[in-house]
Amino acid sequence: MxxxxxxxxxxxxxxxxxxxxxxxxxxxxxxxxxxxxxxxxxxxxxxxxxxxxxxxxxxxxxxxxxxxxxxxxxxKPPQPQTVTCSKCTNKNPNSAVYCYSCGTKLAPNEEPHGSA
Ligand SMILES: [Zn+2]
Ligand SMILES: [Zn+2]
Known part of the structure; x- marks a missing residue:
């Protein structure tokens, strides 16, 4: 065995x-x-x-x-609450057109400008 x-x-x-x-x-x-x-x-x-x-x-x-x-x-569709200034990186309200910190015109997030 x-x-x-x-x-x-x-x-x-x-x-x-x-x-x-x-x-x-x-x-x-x-x-x-x-x-x-x-x-x-x-x-x-x-x-x-x-x-x-x-x-x-x-x-x-x-x-x-x-x-x-x-x-x-x-x-709750996600939406950016702020727009970041490309110059000074200040965060502006989503509706802002000009940076309230440095006055730079903010680039809209999704606003097509006709490329004519
Ligand atoms: Zn065994
Ligand atoms: Zn700015």
Missing amino acids: VYCSNCGTQIADDAYFCSKCGTKTDKGNAAKAIYPPDELRDVFYQVGIELEKAFNTAARETHAAIKQAKENWQQ
């Missing part, structure tokens, strides 16, 4: 894997035994299910978060 190097379980001389924990035995290593494909497939199948569950949960949460963000966006 031999003993599992991982869990110490007594296993058959000709066993390639521990019957308790699945660790490959010296004999298994010597024989270059590979883990049974069916077993691996089961493992991957289980992992796949868990991943799918996790992904679906994440997708739902992400969707909810996007929806919430959209609602917030629609309720």
Whole structure:
């Protein structure tokens, strides 16, 4: 009899894997035994299910978060509250045309001047 190097379980001389924990035995290593494909497939199948569950949960949460963000966006469209003077970097009210600190004409944020 031999003993599992991982869990110490007594296993058959000709066993390639521990019957308790699945660790490959010296004999298994010597024989270059590979883990049974069916077993691996089961493992991957289980992992796949868990991943799918996790992904679906994440997708739902992400969707909810996007929806919430959209609602917030629609309720409070972000607008710059100040216009920064390009000359002295003073922050002026959004409606200011001239910097109240240095008198420089402020560049409007988004006001197209026809490029004629
Ligand atoms: Zn073992
Ligand atoms: Zn200024």
